[in-house]
Amino acid sequence: MRIGLLTDGGYPYATGESRLWCDRLVRGLAHHDFDVYALSRSAQQEDHGWITLPPQVRRVRTAPLWAPEDDGRSHGRRERKRFAAHFGEMAAAVCGSGDESGFAAGLYGLAELAREHGGLYAALRSELAVRILESACRAPGARRVVGAATVPDYLAFTDQLERALRPLSLDWYGSDSLGAVDLCHAASGGPAALPGLLAKRFFGVPLLVTEYGVQLRAHYLAAGEGDVASAPVRALLAAFHGLLAAEVYRQAAVITPGNTHARRWQEKCGADPARLRTVYPGMESDRFTAVGEGEVDGDPHTLVWVGRIEPAKDLIALLHAFAEVRREEPDARLRILGAPVQGPDSTTYLAHCRALAAQLFPDEAAGAHAVGDNPVSFEEIGGPEAPELADAYAAGAVVVLSSVVEGFPISLVEAMFCGRATVSTDVGAVVEVIGGTGLVVPPRNPRALADACLALLRDPERRERLGAAARARALELFTVEQNLAAFRGIYLELLSHSHRRAVRDDDADPLPFAIPAEAHVPGHWTGHRTGPTWASTPLAGTAAPGAPDA
Incomplete structure (x- = not known):
């Protein structure tokens, strides 16, 4: 099968949110061919280049959304x-x-x-x-x-x-480009799905849309974070993105949200529930095996927080909650392990959190922010003196998530792979991910967060039970293998229902059902054929209909 993979600001670039799962998808479904059609978001992203692509990626077409793209033509x-x-x-x-x-x-x-x-x-x-x-x-x-x-x-x-409509002007819509693929798979909604809409419009190519973060929700969140646009402009942009999302959902043959939280957003935007299939993100579990199987024991008095340091993670509430924990458990410690901060807003927020920690623990803040000198430590994952990701989760007995805004909580799943008991705020897809294997409290409630942390710090047997259940759940639902199995089945299902009229190489009329589903199955599937010549050239490694086996 030939897949047109449509991305926006991710794969095959070395930076971007979709690059990891797209790379796992392409490598895991190596028996398919992939043509990548990528929109880039910045000059910096293009400067970082591409990741190493596997051989099943046969073609890459790119287009920038950040720079003017005037074709020099004008209308009569x-x-x-x-x-x-x-x-x-x-x-x-x-x-x-x-x-x-x-x-x-x-x-x-x-x-x-x-x-x-x-x-x-x-x-x-x-x-x-x-x-x-x-x-x-x-x-x-x-x-x-x-x-x-x-x-x-x-x-x-x-x-x-x-900028949003720039994909309409690309030269991707020919019989030798998107018109030649069997299926378009958009890695997100919004502009990334526009080429898929046109491929369906011009050539009847079925469209599959995957959203691990709903584009419309992301637009609303971005509009509320320091947006300097006027109220009329914000209203116009919100209406445009809402109408675009509705059209994408209307035309998609199948939509795969990454969780029920995203699914509810899609249904609110008009997606047909019959076309929705929840497919959880696939995550690598092997690097957490040693921790998850109990080969590494964490400090029973330590709480661990892992993630990006930004206001949405509400570390302020976490620090206030830990102050309550510290009053009742003087040996308790809190390790905050964050990815390298990027941008002035995150840098300012980190400085504010450090200042608050010094204020809450004045008698202990004189030393450096290192483990052993202060009950609260701020560390950078992968830094010269900080642990790697698996070791970060192994450092403590309880992993805490304190967010006020969250989509799919990746750090929570990683903690579950590590067999750690968790305390989380009830936001986004947290309850769906946890599934009863951790404690969940309301967001912006330091007292409730502190009480839940104390309950687990004081009960090692309960921690062990919850951690084991969490690891079992994560291995069942959130691995790369389950993700690949889901998309493998969806691809074959969409192809089996596709009734495209394939274009022949000569001047004859197009043939209905010229590319039967069986033609994509490796091996000898029929002894003879009658009727018109098949129009398609078999994929590499696929026997042509009626041809002898190699």
Whole structure:
């Protein structure tokens, strides 16, 4: 099978959120061929280059979303009229003054215009686009907040819109590119899925969408973190991304959320529950085996926190909770092991947390922040004096998660692989992941967090029972093997239901069912054939229908 893997800011680049699971997917399904179509998010990401790709990746096409991509074309009168009609439909839907079905009509109309004539970059940044958007914002029925938009707001929104719609102008939509794949697998929603929408529109290629972090939710969270855009611009962007998510979910043959929390978001955005299949992220468990099987014992008085140091993790509440723990258990310690901080916000937050620790433990803060000098230590995972990841979880008896915002809690699963008892806040997919193998408390409640930690610190037998149950659950649900098995089955299911009309190499009419599902099964599957010649060339390692076995 030939898979078109669609990524946004991840694989095959050396940085990015989707690169690890995409790499495991591609390597684990080595009997398939993969064509990677990747959108990059920054010049820095491109400068870091790609990871080493396995041989089953036959082609890589990339396109930047961070730099202007003007094809140098402009529209004539007829094309401007088409653009005005399609963009008007989209703008009316985004502003709320038109029917939501106009969004899809406008989207595909713009895609066809870009495919035939180009020039979409200049058109979306033109005065015509601004005037159309202004009319839609001021039309009867438009949302009140967008009615207050001004010219700078229109310019800011069309700039963001052009970036989001840039995949429409790519040269990926030919019979020798996305038209040649059997299945498009989008590694996220949003812009990454746009090429998949067009592949389905132009060639009937089925679309599979995987979301381990719902793109719409990520947009909402990002908009609330220091966004300097005006209220009308934020409203317009939220409406656009919501309509795009709804169209992606409508067109996808199967959607695979990474957890029930993500699934609820997708259903709220219009996804058909019948097309949703929860597939948990696959994680490497081997490196945690020694800790998980009891070969490494942790300090029975130590609490461990592992993750990225940022405000969403609410280390402030954790420090206040540990102050309560310390009052009742003077031997207790807290080790905070974080990934290297990146960006000024994280650096400021880390400094604030260090200052709070010094304030809460004034008599013990004179020494350096090293294990043994202070009940609270701040360490960097992988640093010269800090443990590796598995050793970080092995350092204590209880692992704590104190977040106020969380998607799929990766650090919690790693702690479960290590057989550690956990105390977590009830956010995101935490309860689904834990499944009764750890203690869960409300977020932003230091007293409840402290009580749960004390309960486990004082009961070693309970810690051992919960840790063993947690490891068993993690090995059953969250390994790479279960992830690969799920996608292997979904790929074959989608191919078996695909009724594409394959294009022949000659000038004859396309053949219905020209690529039967059996043609993708290695080996000899029929003794003879009748009827027209098969149009497809068998994949490497696959016997052609009717051909003798090698």
